[in-house]
Amino acid sequence: MLRGVLLDLDNTLVDQEAATADALRGWLPAIGVRFSPELLSLWDEIQERHMEAWRARTVTFGEQRRRRLREFLPLIGIGYAEEDLDEIFGGYLAAYESAWRAFPDVDAALAAIAAAGLSVAVLTNGSVEQQHHKLARTGLTGRVGPVFTVEDVGAAKPDPAAFLGACARWGLSPELVLSVGDRHDLDVLAARAAGLRAVHLDRRDEGPHDEPHRIRSLTELPLSSGL
The missing domain is CATH 1.10.150 (DNA polymerase; domain 1)
Structure with missing residues (x-):
């Protein structure tokens, strides 16, 4: 599950x-x-x-x-x-x-994740200080669980070690975690290489279009199937 x-x-x-x-x-x-x-x-x-x-x-x-x-x-x-x-x-x-703004679909997606009984966390290639500041400015602090950065895990996406480090600190086995992001190379392929499930958030419909787990909005997250 x-x-x-x-x-x-x-x-x-x-x-x-x-x-x-x-x-x-x-x-x-x-x-x-x-x-x-x-x-x-x-x-x-x-x-x-x-x-x-x-x-x-x-x-x-x-x-x-x-x-x-x-x-x-x-x-x-x-x-x-x-x-x-x-x-x-x-x-x-x-x-x-x-100019920082959260996307309009974020609130509904976080609510759906919580309603499904799932934990949520963030893995970002940004710095600790800037990314926490960004979450605060956009009203997301405290709503996205732990935040893991390059400085925390000692590796950056697309290194699978970044995902493995985040999962280890989060206390979840990789196969129980769904990675979601806009970069197919960083957030999808790299996550799968680390043993996670993954979905490509392709807001602009730029592809790759042969990706079987591709969504256009966070409201389309496959939370029940888990892929």
């Missing part, structure tokens, strides 16, 4: 993509740059590259932010002093945090 639902956070519970876009729309004009979809794509690409280094624990969380700016600012024609990088990033961060 299914005992627990292990949820991803960014773009599963909280609309991180919309928050990033809204933050750039507010922050870029403040530093003299017009927002464009191309700059959003560039920011996302640079962010992922340097977040990967942080997840591999080769840089600190603060340093990955500085590295993102060192790469991004010259490409948009903005000069900077090294000692000002944290302050510059703070402008973006304030706009980003103010």
